[in-house]
Structure formats: C-alpha cells, structure tokens
Amino acid sequence: MVIPGEAPFFSHTLSDRTATHERPSRILLVDDDAPLRRTLPHVLAHAGRHFEECGTVSDAIRRLENNRYDLILLDYRLPDGSGLDVLDWLANAGRTESVVMISGEDAIDAAIGALRRGADDYVRKPYHVAQLQRAVQNVLHKALLEQANGVMSQRLKSSERLHRYLVESSPDFIFTLNPSGAFNYVNPRVQTMLGYTREQLLGKAFSTLLLDDDAIRVEALLRDAARGKRMHPVLELRLRRLDAQSGQPGTRTVTVTLNAVPISNRSGEDASQAPVGIYGVARDISERKRAEEIITFQAYHDQLTHLPNRILFKDRLELAIAQAQRRGGLLAVMFIDVDRFKRVNDTYGHSEGDRLLRGLAARLKETLRKGDTLARLGGDEFIILLPDIAHAEDAETIAQKIHTALKTPFQLEHGSFHATVSIGISVFPRDGDVAEQLTQHADIAMYQIKREGKNGFRFYDPDLNAHYRERIALEDDLRGALARNEFSLHYQPQISMDSGKLVGVEALLRWQHPTHGLVGPAAFIQVAEEVGLIRDISHWVVDTATRQLARWHARGHQALRMSINLSSHDFDRDDTIDQVADCVLRCGLAHDRFEVEITERVMMRDTDEVIARIRRLRDCGVGISIDDFGTGYSALAYLQKFPVSSLKIDRSFVDNLNGEGTQPIISAITGIARGFGLHLVAEGVERQEQAQRLQDMGCDIMQGYLFSKAVTAGELDRWLEAPPQHIEAERAPRPQ
Numbered sequence: 147m148v149i150p151g152e153a154p155f156f157s158h159t160l161s162d163r164t165a166t167h168e169r170p171s172r173i174l175l176v177d178d179d180a181p182l183r184r185t186l187p188h189v190l191a192h193a194g195r196h197f198e199e200c201g202t203v204s205d206a207i208r209r210l211e212n213n214r215y216d217l218i219l220l221d222y223r224l225p226d227g228s229g230l231d232v233l234d235w236l237a238n239a240g241r242t243e244s245v246v247m248i249s250g251e252d253a254i255d256a257a258i259g260a261l262r263r264g265a266d267d268y269v270r271k272p273y274h275v276a277q278l279q280r281a282v283q284n285v286l287h288k289a290l291l292e293q294a295n296g297v298m299s300q301r302l303k304s305s306e307r308l309h310r311y312l313v314e315s316s317p318d319f320i321f322t323l324n325p326s327g328a329f330n331y332v333n334p335r336v337q338t339m340l341g342y343t344r345e346q347l348l349g350k351a352f353s354t355l356l357l358d359d360d361a362i363r364v365e366a367l368l369r370d371a372a373r374g375k376r377m378h379p380v381l382e383l384r385l386r387r388l389d390a391q392s393g394q395p396g397t398r399t400v401t402v403t404l405n406a407v408p409i410s411n412r413s414g415e416d417a418s419q420a421p422v423g424i425y426g427v428a429r430d431i432s433e434r435k436r437a438e439e440i441i442t443f444q445a446y447h448d449q450l451t452h453l454p455n456r457i458l459f460k461d462r463l464e465l466a467i468a469q470a471q472r473r474g475g476l477l478a479v480m481f482i483d484v485d486r487f488k489r490v491n492d493t494y495g496h497s498e499g500d501r502l503l504r505g506l507a508a509r510l511k512e513t514l515r516k517g518d519t520l521a522r523l524g525g526d527e528f529i530i531l532l533p534d535i536a537h538a539e540d541a542e543t544i545a546q547k548i549h550t551a552l553k554t555p556f557q558l559e560h561g562s563f564h565a566t567v568s569i570g571i572s573v574f575p576r577d578g579d580v581a582e583q584l585t586q587h588a589d590i591a592m593y594q595i596k597r598e599g600k601n602g603f604r605f606y607d608p609d610l611n612a613h614y615r616e617r618i619a620l621e622d623d624l625r626g627a628l629a630r631n632e633f634s635l636h637y638q639p640q641i642s643m644d645s646g647k648l649v650g651v652e653a654l655l656r657w658q659h660p661t662h663g664l665v666g667p668a669a670f671i672q673v674a675e676e677v678g679l680i681r682d683i684s685h686w687v688v689d690t691a692t693r694q695l696a697r698w699h700a701r702g703h704q705a706l707r708m709s710i711n712l713s714s715h716d717f718d719r720d721d722t723i724d725q726v727a728d729c730v731l732r733c734g735l736a737h738d739r740f741e742v743e744i745t746e747r748v749m750m751r752d753t754d755e756v757i758a759r760i761r762r763l764r765d766c767g768v769g770i771s772i773d774d775f776g777t778g779y780s781a782l783a784y785l786q787k788f789p790v791s792s793l794k795i796d797r798s799f800v801d802n803l804n805g806e807g808t809q810p811i812i813s814a815i816t817g818i819a820r821g822f823g824l825h826l827v828a829e830g831v832e833r834q835e836q837a838q839r840l841q842d843m844g845c846d847i848m849q850g851y852l853f854s855k856a857v858t859a860g861e862l863d864r865w866l867e868a869p870p871q872h873i874e875a876e877r878a879p880r881p882q
C-alpha cells in the first residue's frame with residue numbers, strides 16, 4: 147500500500163544503506179598548499195574514495211554550490227579567508243557534508259570554534275598520517291551511520307503514518323485498553339458505530355459499553371489477560387450505542403478480538419509480570435445478525451400471524467414431551483380449526499380472511515399463559531401446546547375460555563363476523579408419547595367435532611381413529627372421482643296428479659364408488675365442500691343436466707322441466723352461476739324449464755352478492771325453486787327478496803301430514819304458491835293417502851317413492867316413451 151505522496155513502504159532496505167565500504171565517497175580537499183593537495187589523495191586512498199581539490203574559500207564554495215560531497219578536508223587558513231567561512235556557508239545552506247578541519251592553529255579556541263560551527267573533527271598540523279587517516283575514516287563512517295539512521299527514522303515515520311492511517315480509517319472500531327481496562331486509544335470509527343466521540347470514551351472503562359451479561363464475561367477475560375493468560379480470540383458482544391439523533395440508547399452487535407500486549411519490555415523480567423494492555427478490534431455485525439434473525443424468524447414463524455409455525459411447534463412439543471417425561475407430568479395439544487372459514491374467504495375475499503385469521507390469533511393468544519405455545523399450521527388451522535397441566539381437564543378449561551373469547555364478533559371491513567372453532571384435544575401420555583401422534587390425535591378429535599356440528603371441543607378417543615381413516619380415504623377417492631368419470635345423474639320424476647303425466651324431474655347426483663358401489667350425495671357433498679371440490683362437481687352437474695334436458699326437449703318433450711341442486715358454496719362466487727347461464731343459453735332451454743333448487747341456507751346468506759347472483763339466473767330464464775320451503779323462519783320475507791319461481795313442500799311436512807299444525811302450513815304454502823303464481827311440488831310422497839291429502843289441499847305436482855325413485859337417464863327415456871302402468875293407478879280420483 148502506498149500513502150499518497152509517500153514512497154512505497156519498503157521500497158529499499160537497510161542493508162542497502164549500511165554497506166558503507168561499498169559505497170563511493172566523494173571528498174573535497176580545500177588547502178592552499180598545492181603539494182599537500184596532491185599528496186593527500188595518495189595518503190588517504192581507499193577503494194571508492196574520489197578526491198577533488200581547491201585552494202581558496204571562493205573556489206570551495208563554488209564547487210559546493212554545484213556538487214555534493216561526503217567529506218570536506220578543510221584548511222583553517224586560506225588565501226581569501228578562513229575555513230570557518232566555508233563552515234558558515236555550509237551551515238547557512240543547510241548542507242550536511244562532514245567536515246574535518248585541518249589547521250596549524252595551536253589555540254584550543256580555534257578547534258572549539260571550528261567544532262561549534264559544524265566541523266566533525268579537528269586535526270592539528272603537523273599531524274601524523276595515521277591520525278588523519280583515522281579522522282577521515284571515523285568521520286566518513288559516522289556520516290554513513292547518520293545517513294543510515296536518517297533513512298531508518300524516515301522509514302519508521304512512514305511506517306507509523308501508514309499504521310495510523312490504517313487504524314484511523316479502519317471500518318472496524320479499534321481500541322486499546324490500559325491494564326485497568328480503560329480506553330486509552332479509540333479510532334474515529336467509534337463515533338459512527340456507537341455514537342460516542344473519542345473524548346467521551348477515553349479514560350472510561352470498556353465495561354461501560356457492555357450489557358451486564360457480557361460485562362461479566364469480558365471482565366473475567368481482562369483479569370485473565372492481566373495475569374498473562376492467553377485471551378480468547380473472538381467474542382460476540384452487544385455494545386451500548388448512543389443514538390445521536392434521538393439521544394436514545396441502543397446496542398450494536400459486534401465480534402471483538404481482544405489481544406493482550408505487554409506495555410513495556412522490561413528486559414530480564416518475567417514476561418508474565420509485565421503490565422498488560424489490551425488491543426481490541428470490534429467489527430459491527432448488527433446488520434448480518436438482523437438478517438440472520440429475520441431469516442430464522444421466517445423459517446420458524448407464520449408470516450401472516452407471526453405465530454410459531456409447524457416446525458417450531460413440533461420442536462417445542464418434542465421438548466415439552468421430554469420434560470414431561472422427566473418429571474412425570476402431563477401436557478395437552480389442542481388442534482383448532484375455524485368453522486366455515488372458507489366461506490369468509492370465498493364471500494369476502496382473502497384480505498378479509500387474513501384479517502379474521504390475525505384477529506383470531508390475537509384472541510387465542512389472550513386465553514393462554516406465558517409458556518404455552520400457540521402456532522398456526524396453515525390455512526385456518528391453529529394448534530396449542532399446554533406444556534404443563536395438572537389434569538387433562540385443564541385443557542377443557544382453556545377450550546371453554548377460547549369459545550367464550552370468540553363470543554364477541556370480529557370487526558371485518560364488511561361488518562362484524564361471529565367466528566366459531568372446533569377444538570380437538572390430546573393429552574400426553576394418555577393419547578400418545580411422540581409429537582406426531584399427539585398432533586394427529588388432536589386433529590382426529592377436532593375432525594369429530596366438525597362431524598358433530600362444529601363449534602365445540604372434545605378429547606381424543608381411540609374409537610375415533612376408524613372414522614378419521616374413513617374420512618381421509620373418502621377425501622382421497624373423491625379427489626379422483628371426476629377424472630375417473632365416476633359421477634352420474636339420476637332423475638326423480640315429478641308427476642302431475644291432474645294429468646297423470648311426468649312433468650318434471652329432479653336431477654340427483656350419484657357416485658359410482660369403485661368399492662362401495664353407488665353412493666348418494668349425502669355421503670360426500672359436505673366433504674366435497676370442505677375440501678374445495680364442490681365447484682368442479684357442480685360444474686359437471688350443470689353441464690350434464692342441461693345437455694340431458696336439451697336431449698329430451700329435442701325428442702319432443704319440450705314441456706319437461708328439470709331442477710338441479712347447487713351447493714350454497716356455489717353462490718359465493720360468480721363462476722358456477724355464469725356456467726348455468728351459459729349452458730342454458732347454449733342448449734337453448736326454454737324459459738323456466740331449467741330450475742335451480744336453493745335451500746333456505748343459501749337465502750339466509752342474504753348478502754347483496756348472493757341476491758344479485760340469483761337475480762342473474764332468473765334474468766336468464768332459469769327457474770329458482772325453494773327447496774324445503776317453510777322449514778325456516780323467514781320464508782315469506784325471502785319471497786319478497788328473491789326472484790323465486792317454484793316452491794317445494796318439504797318431505798318433513800309430507801311425512802307428518804297428520805301431525806299438529808302441519809295441514810295449516812301446507813295450506814298456507816299452497817296458498818302462497820297460488821297467490822304469487824309459483825309452481826308447487828310436494829316432495830317425499832311415499833304413500834297413497836299422502837298424495838290424496840296433498841291433492842285435496844290443492845297441490846298437484848308430486849315427487850316421491852310412491853311414484854319412483856331417481857332413475858338413470860336411460861330408464862327415464864323409456865318412461866317418457868311409455869309411462870309405467872302403476873302411475874295411473876296411484877293417481878287419486880279427482881275431487882268432484
């Protein structure tokens with residue numbers, strides 16, 4: 147490295163300069179004695195010595211003005227002045243030539259005067275040759291030593307400047323401590339790194355920058371160092387920082403290397419006795435630490451809620467199991483699933499779903515103690531670890547607290563939302579002694595709560611395993627069912643009692659399961675909804691049903707109506723509704739021939755979006771039929787809001803025709819249908835007398851096992867060509 151304006155650090159070596167005998171010496175003889183001037187070069191001859199001569203002061207000065215010499219042999223008395231004049235000239239010119247004064251003056255004052263004015267030696271005439279030779283040799287040697295010394299000190303200065311430059315401009319905080327551990331040097335980096343000026347730190351103990359824990363470690367180290375022990379190479383410490391802007395204290399994380407350095411080199415003494423200073427280098431690793439912390443946090447936490455994730459949860463659970471095993475204690479795992487969460491996402495969008503999850507995380511946290519772990523496993527699944535419980539029932543208390551905490555609705559952008567959760571609990575060691583098992587058993591218990599109607603909690607029970615496995619298998623089979631073409635539609639006839647004719651059909655979904663045979667929708671629709679398969683299934687139903695109806699219309703049965711069932715989930719989005727409209731249009735189905743049955747569950751959703759979607763269907767000529775009409779509370783209110791075209795008298799009324807209050811309800815429904823001009827169908831008609839009573843009450847169209855179960859399209863083809871004989875027989879005589 148080269149400091150600007152400086153020679154390279156080690157551009158030459160000492161040995162170059164100290165090899166005096168090899169170096170030529172240029173010597174000027176100044177004497178008015180010409181024979182002496184000619185003789186002296188012979189007397190003083192030596193390898194590398196070159197002599198020049200002159201006899202006057204002025205001649206000497208002229209030569210000096212143009213040349214440099216290593217030595218001047220200078221006579222005291224000269225024709226035009228004194229050798230002292232030459233000495234003065236040399237002094238004034240700042241010249242460094244060595245001078246041996248040669249003089250016949252006896253007086254000691256002359257010698258002293260010459261030496262004072264810069265002569266290096268004084269030889270009095272007459273002299274012995276050997277005396278002059280020695281003087282010349284000594285002076286030349288001394289000059290060379292001085293020269294070498296000058297070079298050396300120049301190099302030391304350069305070296306010191308270089309080191310100072312390196313230390314002062316270092317990106318690290320470099321410091322030295324005295325034996326008491328107080329700063330006696332700090333480089334300027336301290337100001338940007340820690341916010342202190344050098345003056346603020348000099349004289350202060352290093353420990354004043356340290357946090358308590360670190361201070362204890364470092365003080366022990368410094369004590370060891372003072373006793374001559376080797377120091378540890380690298381420490382990670384937090385140094386106190388003074389924020390210049392806010393004046394607030396903070397910390398920076400640094401790696402520090404501390405090295406003991408003996409302060410004085412007292413030769414002969416035991417080195418371990420020498421007082422020790424400390425040389426330290428602190429490197430700021432705060433940013434790296436922060437980045438590491440963020441990466442670690444992200445690896446072990448859920449980004450949405452900032453709760454621990456599955457990995458961290460498992461880690462904590464394994465630790466808690468090990469501790470519980472040691473102390474023979476209990477712990478509980480609570481698997482929590484948010485009920486109907488998917489609906490929030492589908493209806494209000496993902497940002498509302500996220501808001502709800504964050505709110506839920508905060509509420510769940512509030513119900514827990516320090517030391518418990520709440521984690522998010524993903525989606526709407528949370529899990530809690532209660533690492534230290536006295537009784538299994540303690541987990542029950544927490545579950546109740548959670549349900550209580552959720553009684554207050556969440557405030558979302560779209561308004562308030564009342565969330566419920568299903569909680570499954572497993573307890574160590576009763577329900578398992580490894581993390582995966584406890585988690586899976588809590589999950590199974592949670593799943594059972596879902597099956598039992600959600601919004602509750604229960605403990606794991608080994609009997610639940612079988613149900614769980616069935617459910618998992620069902621989910622797996624269902625996922626491939628569409629691709630394997632295992633679905634079909636069956637059509638249940640609707641008969642007009644007046645004409646005895648088949649006037650409509652309800653399309654009902656069937657699943658030809660590879661091992662279980664023909665499976666009805668009640669066994670899988672809910673699962674399809676929960677695992678998100680319902681959309682694709684509904685699309686298949688809509689497509690198949692509209693094509694089939696178009697085929698029957700094309701064969702001349704244009705009056706035939708068909709209804710299909712959609713899931714309430716299908717009304718959360720536009721795509722299924724768009725598809726119904728597209729299919730009806732593409733197949734050219736006449737107004738009201740194709741109908742979508744909606745349940746009160748759909749109407750209860752009652753959002754602007756759901757109403758708009760139902761209106762859109764109606765505008766496309768699709769009939770809207772209310773299934774299980776009259777079983778809910780606000781049936782009449784719905785009729786005002788929704789563009790309904792048909793009502794179905796629920797099977798429960800038909801079943802209970804003789805029950806208290808049933809007949810007035812059925813009469814009311816028939817009255818409403820007549821009043822609003824709605825198509826009316828009674829479903830679940832199984833017996834002749836039911837058909838008779840319904841007909842008496844003004845209901846004409848009926849559907850039920852009395853007439854037929856749902857049949858395949860092929861069977862219905864045959865029906866349409868030749869209605870079965872028994873239908874006529876089932877028809878009740880017309881009222882007179």
Ligand SMILES: Nc1nc2c(ncn2[C@@H]2O[C@H](COP(=O)(O)O[C@H]3[C@@H](O)[C@H](n4cnc5c(=O)[nH]c(N)nc54)O[C@@H]3COP(=O)(O)O)[C@@H](O)[C@H]2O)c(=O)[nH]1
Nearest residue numbers: 654655666667668687711712713773829830831832850851
């Ligand atoms: N999202 C979709 N849901 C569908 C679809 N297809 C059907 N479903 C829903 O499943 C429910 C059960 O249907 P299913 O097992 O087919 O039962 C229907 C009839 O078989 C049964 N029924 C008909 N007549 C009688 C009878 O006289 N007695 C008796 N005990 N049961 C009878 O009733 C069911 C039809 O009911 P409804 O829909 O209310 O008219 C079913 O309720 C649908 O909601 C589908 O494609 N998608």
